[in-house]
Amino acid sequence: MSGHDTYEHLISLLDAARVDYRLIDHAPEGTTDKVCALRGHPASEAAKCIVLRVKVDRRTTRHVLAVVPGDRRVDLGAIRVLFDARYVGFSDAETAERLARAVPGTVLPFSFDPDLEVIADPDVVAQPKLYFNAARLDRSLLLSGSDYEQVARPRVEPISSTVDA
Incomplete structure (x- = not known):
């Protein structure tokens, strides 16, 4: 599925769920702080999405899409505890793109x-x-967190920590 197909799939999903959302066109940007400035909102209102590799044991590797507020970072220790994992780290770019069906900076x-x-x-x-x-990179979406939860059905767990200054 290409990025265009992923976008179309998202819009179809949101339309089918009949949730309110708004599309926002802007200059191409994939960095959280910069795109928040383009859209005109605080980073705390952004969804930062990171694909992680979770080694549960020697034979079992899982992949997790961690979604945290844009002004925070993913707490890898919290993810490790959730899965009782041996190791948690960032997925390699190729695997992340394949699983997320999007390039870095555009992960949903x-x-x-x-x-x-x-x-x-x-x-x-x-x-x-x-x-x-x-x-x-040139289009964003705005919807409520509750509508996001209803449609995406994520596992909701405390997985963020503040960004150290």
Whole structure:
């Protein structure tokens, strides 16, 4: 599935769910702080999406899409505890693109691959306004955190930590 197909799949999913959303066109950008400035909102209202590799044991590797507020980082230790894992780290770019069906900077807080489990921080689903790139660098989407939770059905767990200054 190409990025364009991923975008179309997302829009079809949201339309079928009959949730309110708004598309926002902007200059191409995939860095959280910069795209938040283009869209005109604080980073806390953005969904930062990171694909992780979780080694549960010597033979079992899982992949997780961690979704945290844009002003926070993924707490790898929290993910390790959730899975009672030996190791948690960032997925390599090729695997992340294949599973997320998007290039870095455009990863959605949704999974269209059964091998990619979505875990969202409680502060993501609590947002009245949640912004994220819509599988494109030049278009973002705005919807409520509760509508996101209803449609994406992520596992909701505290997985973020503050960014150290």
